[in-house]
Amino acid sequence: MSLKNASRVVARRYARALLDVVTTGSQGPAEGPAAVRAALEESRARLDQNPELLRALTHPAVPMSARLKVADAVWAQSPAAVKRLLHLLVERDRVSILPAIAEAFALAWNESRGVVSATAVSAGELDGPQKEALVEALGKAAGGKGVELETEIDPAVLGGVRVTMGGRTLDGTVAAQLQALRRRLQGAA
Secondary structure, three states: OOHHHHHHHHHHHHHHHHHHHHHHOOOOHHHOHHHHHHHHHHHHHHHHHOHHHHHHHHOOOOOHHHHHHHHHHHOOOOOHHHHHHHHHHHHOOOHHHHHHHHHHHHHHHHHHHOEEEEEEEEOOOOOHHHHHHHHHHHHHHOOOOEEEEEEEEOHHHOOOEEEEEOOEEEEOOHHHHHHHHHHHHHHHO
16 A cells, blocks of 8 residues: 555544544534534645645654644634644644545545535636536436535636536536547547
């Protein structure tokens, strides 16, 4: 097993344990799965935007007590479960897998709720009725499950929409249709 795959396996274990903690406890909305997921996403972004923070939390020359103080200061406003997770990751030198934990947590929480994640990429912003129709169609394609839709804008698609859901991509963009036409024309020549 590669190091990357091993990290994903470990991240999934942390994520599932965290989900168990936040769903079986008697936390309020501030400590529930939605709040924890948001805090994990925020933490992922924080580490992505501040490589020095990751270095401070993982560098062997920085004493463990100092690393824990940094984690406490940076995540002071986070839910208690996320703070405990950060302490554990710092103590075990596993802070670098926090982005994978955030992703695995989102997937595990969605799975527990019967929801699938989907990403739609279009040339322009999708309006309310378009999003609703897309969510409904994707829900039917997913066997009646709920769909959590994230949208992105990419002018290069020219028109139409490219949807990624459950590891599959459905490309109905104008750019994809033009590429297919180009291949057919080149094959005919």
